[in-house]
Amino acid sequence: MSVGRTLKSYLFWTYERGSFHYDVMVTLILAFLFVTPHLWDYGDRPVPPRSSSEIGVQVTAKGFIYEIPAARVHADSSTPLQSALQQQIMPVSGPVAIDRWEPVKDAHGHLTTWRVWAHR
Structure with a gap:
């Protein structure tokens, strides 16, 4: 199988569930979800507690x-x-x-x- 065809299959998600390539795609998605917050600043911050001057x-x-x-x-x-x-x-x-x-x-x-x- 050529590299281009493999990438096309990844892009269109054509692999059967439980196959090696399917597991690779799921692993890449999970890695993206769990690793990028440590590498990338999304700009979200916790809301600070209300100060005494707020209504x-x-x-x-x-x-x-x-x-x-x-x-x-x-x-x-x-x-x-x-x-x-x-x-x-x-x-x-x-x-x-x-x-x-x-x-x-x-x-x-x-x-x-x-x-x-x-x-x-």
Whole structure:
């Protein structure tokens, strides 16, 4: 059998299952799958853990529950709390209607996050 004909048979996968050439093809495929990640950088990286400055979002049947770090919410007399919370949620989920919110405090009673219930 000529080399060209053998390569053509490999390309079109014409060998019977269990034959020598079939086993060679399967071995080459498995070698490619298991060896190339060590030789080639595919650019995929694990997702780093969330930092404390990120907004957490939990999806429920009735809407969304957001956990916004207290340091990110800047409410004063000119900006009511609901508007300040809305400003933090808008970049994450777009326009939502806030149903209610509550402060979440640590063991010492310091405000850590705001828990906000909202829906579209």
